[in-house]
Amino acid sequence: MQTDRRHFLSGGAGLFLCTIAGRQIAADGPEPDWQELAGQIPTPPNVRSAELRQLPGAPVPAPAAGGTRREYWITAEAVKWNIVPTKRDAMMDKKVTEKTKFTAWCYREYTANFGAPKGPAQMPGPLLEAETGDTLVVNFRNTLTVPVTMHPHGVFYSQQMDGAYKGKFTDPGGFVKPGKTFQYSWDCKAGTEGVWPYHDHGPLDPAPLYKGLFGAINVRKKGAPRPDVEHYIFFNSLLPAATGLRKPFHCINGRSFAGNTPTLTAKVGQKVAQHVIGMNNDFHTYHLHGHRWTAPDGRVVDNATVGPADSYSLQFTEDNAGRWFYHCHVFSHLHEGMNGFYVVEP
Numbered sequence: 001m002q003t004d005r006r007h008f009l010s011g012g013a014g015l016f017l018c019t020i021a022g023r024q025i026a027a028d029g030p031e032p033d034w035q036e037l038a039g040q041i042p043t044p045p046n047v048r049s050a051e052l053r054q055l056p057g058a059p060v061p062a063p064a065a066g067g068t069r070r071e072y073w074i075t076a077e078a079v080k081w082n083i084v085p086t087k088r089d090a091m092m093d094k095k096v097t098e099k100t101k102f103t104a105w106c107y108r109e110y111t112a113n114f115g116a117p118k119g120p121a122q123m124p125g126p127l128l129e130a131e132t133g134d135t136l137v138v139n140f141r142n143t144l145t146v147p148v149t150m151h152p153h154g155v156f157y158s159q160q161m162d163g164a165y166k167g168k169f170t171d172p173g174g175f176v177k178p179g180k181t182f183q184y185s186w187d188c189k190a191g192t193e194g195v196w197p198y199h200d201h202g203p204l205d206p207a208p209l210y211k212g213l214f215g216a217i218n219v220r221k222k223g224a225p226r227p228d229v230e231h232y233i234f235f236n237s238l239l240p241a242a243t244g245l246r247k248p249f250h251c252i253n254g255r256s257f258a259g260n261t262p263t264l265t266a267k268v269g270q271k272v273a274q275h276v277i278g279m280n281n282d283f284h285t286y287h288l289h290g291h292r293w294t295a296p297d298g299r300v301v302d303n304a305t306v307g308p309a310d311s312y313s314l315q316f317t318e319d320n321a322g323r324w325f326y327h328c329h330v331f332s333h334l335h336e337g338m339n340g341f342y343v344v345e346p
């Protein structure tokens with residue numbers, strides 16, 4: 001499973017990833033010293049002034065009548081991450097011999113007031129759930145050594161709650177320094193129903209996202225029935241620039257190859273919803289063996305295109321027991337790890 005430089009480039013990933021602090025970062029490595037790089041980025045004026053005095057907070061959207069304020073406590077943390085913990089590619093039934101461990105950056109959910117972790121720091125980060133009419137309030141603490149943020153898609157928010165670095169126009173939520181906490185408020189009013197990504201959009205964008213800082217928001221229509229089973233499938237890649245490893249990995253939820261990527265499960269008769277989100281530079285296609293679903297335009301499909309930061313949701317009633325593959329159907333992605341098992345019990 002060696003991928004040399006030429007193969008990697010011909011795979012379409014390209015050498016150029018981004019420019020940070022005036023330095024071009026190559027996707028195929030080496031991994032820069034992010035802290036040193038972040039040190040070259042001046043703290044924006046509005047962020048500096050926020051540290052000197054307590055700014056009046058941006059207006060917090062009130063939930064609609066009958067709505068709920070849903071509060072989360074989330075950190076960004078460094079975590080030792082193994083991309084292929086079984087050391088095997090179960091699709092091709094072969095050993096994965098190269099190094100697969102690196103230090104990832106992931107979101108992690110805590111109980112109120114950062115009392116105790118509710119689970120591990122992982123890819124994707126905690127699922128943020130709301131119904132239309134609710135307000136999402138996210139207390140975000142940065143425990144990394146570089147500034148990072150949380151930037152949501154789909155929901156409504158004011159400029160101060162954008163969570164995006166904008167050079168000298170940056171608001172405090174767009175540059176959360178190491179050790180600092182920022183409270184984001186996002187409005188899930190009618191029209192925001194759906195599944196959306198959130199991710200870092202700070203001054204090192206997109207490097208922290210490539211190291212694992214992404215997750216999903218699910219806004220359900222108020223009162224809508226829930227599916228019996230829901231799966232969240234992020235197509236991401238772990239590139240040498242972000243991992244320090246020699247080889248790029250094409251991943252689902254930060255893991256490569258069936259047996260390492262999530263083994264999804266359901267039972268015949270259950271209503272299954274799957275949410276697929278693109279989280280890198282590539283276009284992917286989501287293919288599920290043995291199944292098909294009806295797209296919003298009425299066509300029956302079993303393979304759908306998902307671009308960068310797109311989210312695509314599909315639903316079906318399970319009727320086909322067995323062990324199936326779900327995977328990206330871009331063949332180079334598929335064979336470099338973007339595949340997994342879907343196991344349906346009778």
Ligand SMILES: [Cu+2]
Binds near residue numbers: 284285328329
């Ligand atoms: Cu793909």
